[in-house]
Each structure stands twice: as structure tokens, then as C-alpha cells.
Amino acid sequence: MRAMYPEEDLGPAEERMALFLIQFWGGPRSYSERRGHPRLRLRHAPFRVDRAAHDAWLHHMRTALDTLHLPAPIEQQLWNSLTTTAAVMINTPEDPA
Numbered sequence: 001m002r003a004m005y006p007e008e009d010l011g012p013a014e015e016r017m018a019l020f021l022i023q024f025w026g027g028p029r030s031y032s033e034r035r036g037h038p039r040l041r042l043r044h045a046p047f048r049v050d051r052a053a054h055d056a057w058l059h060h061m062r063t064a065l066d067t068l069h070l071p072a073p074i075e076q077q078l079w080n081s082l083t084t085t086a087a088v089m090i091n092t093p094e095d096p097a
């Protein structure tokens, strides 16, 4: 995953993700105030998001989620939204065999 992230300092990417998730989950709209409309598929277009990247991304989100020990219904809702959104983000189909 690290190779996909263009900036040497991951801090700004972390902040963009945090602000997006805060907004996505009904919190303050600071993400859009700074970045405009999320247009996530468009913003991912420069990157090769294939099945392997999708799986790696979700793996790390799963690990992060597990550290939170959220109540089951909230954990389930969060995980569902992450898996659904991640599937939509795939922009590079596998090469046909």
C-alpha cells in the first residue's frame, strides 16, 4: 500500500481520510470545506485500484477497526459501509486469464 501513496509524509493523507470519515458519518463537514465535494471515484482515478489493492486496503481497515472494540451493531455498520465503498473504488479490472 505504501508505494501507492504519493506523499512522503503520510500525515496529510491521514488527515484527509479522518476528515472524510467524520463527514461521511454525519459529523462536521470540514472535509468538504477544505477539499470540496468528495468525488471519491474521481480522486482515486490516478491510482491503480485493482482487486489486490482493494483487499490490502480493507485488510488494514479491518485491523484498525479491530483495535476500537466498538459495540457490535456500530462495528457492523461501519464495516459494511467500508466494504461497500471499497468495492465501488475498484477502477482496474484484473487482466482476463
Ligand code: HEM
Pocket: 004, 005, 006, 007, 012, 013, 014, 016, 017, 020, 035, 040, 043, 044, 047, 048, 049, 053, 054, 055, 057, 058, 082, 085, 086, 087, 089, 090
Ligand atoms: C479500495 C481500495 C482503496 C485504495 C487502494 C485507496 C487508495 C488511495 C490513495 C492512494 C489515495 C491518495 C492518498 C492521498 O493523497 O490522500 C487515496 C485517497 C483517499 N481515499 Fe482511498 N483508497 C481506497 C478506498 C477508499 C475508500 C473505500 C474510501 C472511503 C471510504 C477512501 C477514501 C479516501 C479519501 C477521503 C482520500 C483523500 C481524497 C482527497 O481529498 O484527496 N478510499 N486513497
